Amino acid sequence: MMLKFLRLLKILRVSVRYGLDEIAISGLRKPRITKLIDTVFFWRDLSSPRGVRLRMALEELGPIFVKFGQVLSTRSDLIPPDLQIELARLQDRVPPFDPDLAIAQIRKSLGAHPDELFATFERNPVASASIAQVHFATLKDGRQVAVKVLRPGMKKTIDDDVALMHVAAEWISNVWADSKRLKPKEVVAEFDKYLHDELDLMREAANASQLRRNFADSHLLLVPEMHWDYCSSNVIVMERMHGIPVSQIDRLEAAGVDLKKLSSDGVEIFFTQVFRDGFFHADMHPGNILVSVEPETFGRYIALDFGIVGTLNDFDKDYLSQNFLAFFRRDYKRVAEAHIESGWAPKETRVDELESAVRACCEPIFDRPLKDISFGQILLRLFQTSRRFNVEVQPQLVLLQKTLLNIEGLGRQLDPDLDLWKTAKPYLENWMGEQVGWKGFVQRLKAEAPRYAHIFPQLPRLMHQALERHAEKPNDNTELIRQLVVEQQRTNRLLGAVVFVAMALGLGVAGFHLYARWHHLL
Ligand SMILES: Nc1ncnc2c1ncn2[C@@H]1O[C@H](COP(=O)(O)OP(=O)(O)OP(=O)(O)O)[C@@H](O)[C@H]1O
Secondary structure: OHHHHHHHHHHHHHHHHOOHHHHOHHHEOOHHHHHHHHHHOOOOOOOOOHHHHHHHHHHHHOHHHHHHHHHHHOOOOOOOHHHHHHHHOOOOOOOOOOHHHHHHHHHHHHOOOHHHHEEEEOOOOOEEOOOEEEEEEEEOOOOEEEEEEEOOOHHHHHHHHHHHHHHHHHHHHHHEOOHHHHOHHHHHHHHHHHHHHHHOHHHHHHHHHHHHHHOOOOOOEEOOOEOHHHOOOOEEEEEOOOOEEOOOHHHHHHOOOOHHHHHHHHHHHHHHHHHHHOEEEOOOOHHHEEEOOOHHHOOOEEEOOOOOEEEOOHHHHHHHHHHHHHHHOOOHHHHHHHHHHOOOOOOOOOHHHHHHHHHHHHHHHHHOOHHHOOHHHHHHHHHHHHHHOOOOOOHHHHHHHHHHHHHHHHHHHHOOOOOHHHHHHHHHHHHHHHHHOHHHHHHHHHHHHHHHHHHHHHHHHHHHHHHHHHHHOOOOOHHHHHHHHHHHHHHHHHHHHHHHHHHHHHHHHHHHHHHHHHHHHO
16 A cells, blocks of 8 residues: 555656646646646756657656557557657666566476476576566477566556556546547556556467468468467467568668568568458567578568557458548548448538548648558548547557558668559459459358358248237337348348359359260260
């Protein structure tokens, strides 16, 4: 209790020192509070820009707050650009923890000392961050591995700090006029979930395993294999990867890697993850990306660190492809319609108003050559505009927008002439084609087949029940009848399709027979 109180005092002291109250002044309903603080703490120096002060305050408060700032920096839908830029500079530079603690953690989690588990184990970590650190080791069969160990005592630290954040969010939402839009309570709740997800390294291992499977047949991306026998929530052991960090362009060039190809491969990998798999690596900072220079996998990307992945469902993919395609055709009406149709903009939104707002913010972007257009910027603008129309921005799309900006940044660093649109267009068109074309129809038919197999046999009984009920209570079952009619219409469509396919097949087979006979006769 005492410790919590002291921590709270520290948070208040740091907030006051860096003038965090002043950062919120524009929206405070009670500006007198800040005037009072200014008078009492007259010696405080608030001359640095507010973003810098916020960043310094978070750094002083420690790794959990630094993580919070990093996560906030990705919320372009919530945070003004000047704060966002500074928050993105936050780095969790934390000293590594004692190797003996790492060894104790491994022993507790995997049931044996690293000396028993591995042929070799490097005591000094290769990297350390706020949540975990990585040691290299060799398995008994000679395979090289990387051992990621969770920082001991993290759960308690996180629980304590996040509990204080919840209290602060509650307080802020009571006094801050802008809290209805900025939703501090929801933001902290989301962060709480995010941190607890990161605390479970098994989730990270599972993400890596899924991504590896998705790219098993690809010549573009390598993902380390997880050694499941050595994985737990606190420790994971994976194949050690060798490569040059993608940010070290000189080394890549010296090794003979084709940077232009690397750049477009990066975009291809990203769009494949988004539009084919709906499962994307969302922590694509350069520290997590290597490039292989081994002869058999030369020039392939290597992904590391799978703590954050984004998932998209068909609905999200549809939204994205419709919007991107409409954008590049400058069809802002379609963009507006897509927002209202998807239910993200309120039904009563006027299409023409949303359309002209979208036009105002996007038209300037198109004044540049196509190769300079940023997809990430487009999405960002779209989110900013839609906020004014009470569109709820979906967290998975915010994650995607951040990743897209990373990918663009990376791609253009490797090849300043990279034309993202050219590389991305086939993926969007393919997705759209699959959705609306014949292929999409067949796919949906396949997906729905088990449902129909279940419904068909029940139809006569359901109809019978409906008619009986109608006879008993003539006005009471319009909804049921409506549902039956809808179901029957779907059934008719399906039957139509089945009959059509059967006829087509039948005709095909008959034709083939005729042809064969004719051929035979000749
Ligand atoms: N499988 C691996 N093979 C080789 N090196 C690895 C592997 N996994 C991790 N590393 C090294 O350890 C570093 C940190 O790994 P990782 O990013 O997974 O940890 P982290 O604690 O999530 O760090 P951060 O949050 O800073 O990204 C990597 O940048 C890389 O240098």
